[in-house]
Amino acid sequence: MTRLLDENRRWLVLGTLFLAAGANVGSSNYAFGLFVEPLETTFGWSRTAISASLSFTAVGALASPIIGRLMDRHGARPVLVISLALMGISFLVRPAMTELWHWYGLSFLQFIGISGITVLPAGRLIPIWFPSSHGRMMGITVAGINVGGITIPFIVNVTLGASGWQAAYVAMGVIAVALAALALLFIRERPPDAQDDSAGAAQDVISRMSGLPLSAATRTRSFYAIVGALALGNFGHAGVFPQLIPHFTELGVPATWAAITVTVMAVAGLISKPTFGYLSERMTARRAMMLTLSGQCVGSVLLVLSPITAWAGLPIFGVSMGAHSALMPLLVQESFGSRHFGSIMGTVTMFTLIPFGLAPIIAGRTFDVTQSYTLAYLGFAVLFVIGAAGLTQMRIRGENEFV
Structure with a gap:
């Protein structure tokens, strides 16, 4: 059995990361709205008070550099296991809530480790287990986000209708805890040809990685080019995407047809992740990202x-x-290597979440003043071009993952 696991370890690692990404985003984002009305009915809380719990995503963003540094030091497995366990516990305890502060406390527990579930562990582990195809496999891994966005709300909706919101939270908690157990069982931080499963194996892998430390990375133009490109690119997710349905209805499209935009986006995202992951292996991640930012610009203008x-x-x-x-x-x-990926990616993540606070306000204010999202969308299109142009200042490392 152990030999069979070792022979298929890399696929078990990928599968666990895929499922974790789906559970993370599916439960935290896509399924959130399904609980608003039941909680409002049960406790009499306002929708503003309930939705305010989403602000704890900012806590997760602020914690991401710390989580990234812990991952650099101790490996991805403990970070992934603990983050999934915290999310699972926060869901399992919610049926016992009686006060609004309970809701906020459990939301804090859920979001504090959210960055330790998807991008950070996947970004570290996929290049180790798939060194020659890490772009494609990264795309497949994060495609779990789209799959989770479809399956988790379906599970929650069925459970809500059959047994109530308490049972739905328990179901999500069981899924998260089960994934934590899978991560503990399957995740290993060592190259595919390594045979040592001892406690020091992960540290041995870490010691053989190359890359700049955070302090050196922040003194390069590449760091700020990447932060700028990723932050400006996020105006698409935070500013354009949430307004698609009302934008299409403003264009005269019937509401039932406008709702299809969400499905189109989900399918497009599912296809694009492995596709551009593959392209990153052929044209570099920098050029692939410049292409996606240009595509967001063209798409926004056409919209x-x-x-x-x-x-x-x-x-x-x-x-x-x-x-x-x-x-x-x-x-x-591609720019800084993997030795200190966690601390660098965690810091980058913290800054690139800023648009999620700004973009909705910009879009909403633009509509209030002009009765249209046109100026907001065109403004975001300009930002996408600036982000793509900024990546011309990024430099690519000329060495392999392991030295």
Whole structure:
């Protein structure tokens, strides 16, 4: 049995990361809205008070450099296991809530380790286990986000209808804890040809990695080019995507048809992640990211010209935006290596979440003043071009993952 596990270890690692990504985003983002009305009915809390719990994503962003540094020091497995366990516990305890502060405390527990579930461990482990195809495999791994965005809300919706919101939270908690157990069982931090499973094996892998430390990385133009590109690219996810349905209805598209935009985006994202992961192996992650930012620009412009061009621009924008999460860790590794990937990626993540606070306000204010999202979308298109241009200042390391 042990031999069979070792022979298939890299696929078990990929599968665990794929499922973890889906559970993380599916439960934290996609399924959140399904609980708002039941919680409002049960406790009498306002929707503003319930939705305010999402602000704890900022806590997760602030914690990401710390989590990244811990991963650099101790490896990805303990970080992934603990982060999944914290999320699972936060869900399992929610049926016992009686006060609003319980809701906030458990939301804090859920989000504090959120960066330790998807991008950080995947960005570290995939190049170790798939050194010659890490772009494609990174794309497949983060495609779990799209799969989780479909399956987790379905599970929650069925459980809600059958047994109530308490049982739905228990179901999500069981999934997260089960994934923590899988991570403990399957995740190993060593190259595929290594045979040592001792406690020091992960540290041995770490010692053989190459790359700049955070202090040196922050003194390079590449660091700020990457931060700028990723932050500006996130205006698509934070500013364009959430307004698609109301934007299409403003263009005169019937509401039932406008709702299809979400499905188109999900399918486009599912296709784009492995596709651009593969392209990153052929043209570098930098050029692939420049292509996606350019695609977001073109898609955003087409979205505002007319209903016909909007439908043409939607898949272009969806494919381009969907590839963003797959290319993020590849971009950082391409410039700075993997030895200190956790601390660098964690710091980059902290800054690139700023658009999630700004973009909704910009889009909302633009609509209030002009009764249209056109100016906001065009403004975001300009930001995408600036982000792509900034990547011309990024430099690529000329050495292998392991030395």
